[in-house]
Amino acid sequence: MKKLLPFFLAAVMVLTLSFTGEEPTAKEIVTKAENNIHGLSSQIEMTIQIIRPTWTRSMTVKTWTKGEDYSISIVTAPAKDAGTVFLKRVKEIWNWVPSIERVVKLPPSMMAQSWMGTDFTNDDLVKASSRIDDYTHKLLGDTTIANRKCWKIEMTPLPNAAVIWGKVNIWIDQKDYLELRLEFYDEDNKLVNILQSSDIKTMGGRTMPSKMEMIPAEKKGQETIIIYNSATFDQKIDDDFFTTQNMKKIK
């Protein structure tokens, strides 16, 4: 009996620990949420709506991604823009426009330009910085968004990180580790951009928000909405699917 006691105590300890479920750190939460999004590979069909005070435009886009570094997108509607392809390899972006039959590489100075007229920039696509490595994370507490319990985390960029924001607040859903809301602040603590995700559905076997809105805080009546129509995940795609030669072939 005496010999069994240490085992028994150890077993009790292990069980208690797993029951109390030690609260993860802010950094761990963000890491898990980020890795959630950047799965192995994906194929997504989406509708992009650009809303401005005086006009609105809609596009449908088919995108294939592999990890963080490779993605290729083709515009399928409206007719005028259909067939335009964007290719991203690590930090470079290429453009193929069928009407001119040329592949053009975007120089760094074009990174500032908005992507396809949306409120996202080419730079956003390339994502020069990492939400995991370039920030310190502080857990602020729990809140609720759309009936889901979330952690609210304050992310402050590291002093030498190439990040323009003063701070970024992120709301991560506690059940599925979905990034439901991001608020981007400049150095003077002014809110500049809001990235909001909603309409959570199951797509391609995963739970994910199907609607994403990028809202510039200062510009009234202006935002970009991305609606995911369908998605498949973790299918096998070859690396050479993401090449400039393939840009001309995909449909």
Next chain:
Amino acid sequence: MWRSRRRTLITISSIFFAVIFAILMRVMMVGVFDRMISDTVSMSCGYIQIHHTGYWDNRSIDSTMEESPKLTSLLNNEKQIISWVPRLETFALASSGEQTKGIMLMGIEPAKEDSVSKLSKKIIAGKYLADSDKGIMLAEGLATYLKLKVNDTVILLGQGYEGSMAAGKYPIKGIARLPIPDMNKAMAWLPMKSSRDFSSTGARYTSISIMIQDRDKVDEVKQSIIKQEPGYEVMTWQEMLPELDQTFQAKMGQNVIMSGILYMVIAFGIFGTILMMLNERMHEFGILIAIGMKKGILARVVVMEMILMSVVGTLLGMIGAFPIVLYFRLHPIHMGGSWAQVAAKFNFQPIIQPSMDLHHFIIQGYAVLSIAIVLSLYAIFKIHKIKAIEAINS
């Protein structure tokens, strides 16, 4: 005064020449400035530019103005306006496959544009655009950077109206050389129809640039346009090119100093004449005073004489300057030497041409007249110092 015709003539002529020189100098300088401004402005923004409100600060293809027959007829009827051009400007990426560069793409109406900026004269290779051309014109520096020649193809990518994508490929029809290096490295032109297709704008412009007759009337014309067709943003060249204005001001400062120098020389000349005249008439004055004329009255009479002569001299001078200025206006001075070669390379006209603004004639005449009058007051001083007996014996 007419007693000694020679004396009078000499005095009048000294004023006459002084006025002519003062006018000549001022008119030449102003003429050069006018040229400087007009050459720069005609290539870029014009003396006045009209846009959709908010365009100047935020150059987006969405901030365009519609074609408006009302505005068109207003511009055609305004007297001061000698020409105007509509333009569709947008930022785009130009690529030759190897090289890609951000450029300023201008949609123009070729014939109209030529009358304002003389673009066709700046062509160094190929041909100028025609309205229905499918081709494009590039600035020399841009063509060199992209390593393209006439008949090669260039790709343009950009953002069009209301978020649409703008893309096109164009054969290069001509290459132009612009005098301003920054512009020479980054400009391209398309006929209006092509550029509207590229940007999907329909019948719109980003700006209308206006050239006017008299540089001084810029603000007047601006106000007149605003009053008749409100709702647009109307800007003068000083507002659009504040640095040109600054350079100009600096040169004006230079002008002031040089005029000052000229006036000084003129003053000496006039003073000399007056002095000599007084000296010569000492005898006469002496006698007049001896027979009882009061010095005060004599002084006044003499000064009146001098003022009269000055006025005559000034008027004659203003009239006399006219044919001279006209001659130089029609036959401007051509400059030679190495400077002229550099200028020709950039299509900068190496000539000096005076301004015909009569305003200057009057102002200069006035200035010389004032100098003469002030100097003639010296006579009062001199006359009061006269000792009659000495004077008679001089």
Next chain:
Amino acid sequence: MLFKVAWRNIWRNTTRSLVVIASVAAGLLAGMFLIAFFQGFVKQDVNNAVEAQLAHIQIHNPAFGDDKDVNDTITNASAIVEKLRKDVNVKSVSGRAITMGMISSSSTASGVEIHGVNPGDEKNISSISQNVVEGVYFDGKKNEIVIGKKLADKLGVKLHNKIVLTFQSKSGDLTAGSFRIAGIFRSRNSAFDEMTVFTNFDDVAQLLGTGNGIHEIAILLKDGQKVDTLAAGYKSQYPKLLVQTWGEIEPEMGLLTGLMDQMMYIIMGIILLALMFGIINTMLMAVLERQREFGMLMAIGMNKPRVFIMVMLESIMLTCVGIPIGILLTIGIVDYFAKYGINMSAFSKALSQFGVGNYVYPELHSSMFLSVTIMTAITAILSAIYPAYKALQFKPAVAIHQI
């Protein structure tokens, strides 16, 4: 004999003589000052541009050209820089790392040319360091950046705000780094202000991966006039590199100044003409006054040629007296202004925004001295011909009876 007579004649009527002397002196002063002013003005214009960005001479790798590829550094640049530092003709030298990239703030981004410099060296070469309107020109901290006011306004940033610079590194990858605004400058060229940003050499080199690689060597000479000869010297010293004078880099600079140069001749001409007529008139008046004297001279037997020569001699002597006076005056006045400068902003509101570069320092070169003096002298003497001629017209009998 005629000389003595002429000399005495001059002093018999002091007023008249003084006026002519003064006119000649004034004419000389006017001509000299004009040229000195012009020279000073042009030099100022040139200096403004040269000192702000161009420097007198720039050296690049010939492949660097317009696309400014980050890989096209100058071989052995540090050695060349050190050698130039010791060169007696060189006032200061600075090695710069240059690349094109993008600057972003939280609201906007803009394409810029990034200059990585050594602040100590750069301060001696570029007047930008004196044109800092807010903050300082580098404080010695890491990742500082100095940008133009126009750019700061465009980006919506203030002093001490953070910005991100994005550019292509040596290996072709996209690199980015965040920098803090240490200072905001304002030059006379707002396009420059909008397009150019300055960072510390080491900070940029680190991100670029170019180590000590220098793309541009800028040289400020002690004597700007020698720029062409010295540049030729350097060209032969470094045949594989592209050595250019500021005139070769920006030929358009010369355009406007050249125009003013040409104008100067015309203005000079007008002033000399004015001088000439002024003297003619004065002398004519004098001759008129001396009718009796001339009539008498001719009556007692002085023949016409001699009268003519006498009058001419008088003029020449007067000129000879006037010129030295004029020269002294000119030296005095030009020297004074050369030291204190003429404040151009008094004449123009727009200029008073800029503290530096508003003063014009007139300067005169000895070659100009000589030519102006000769021109004035010739003008004065030519002016005397007509009045002297007129003096001969008097009929002695009529003249004597003139009152």
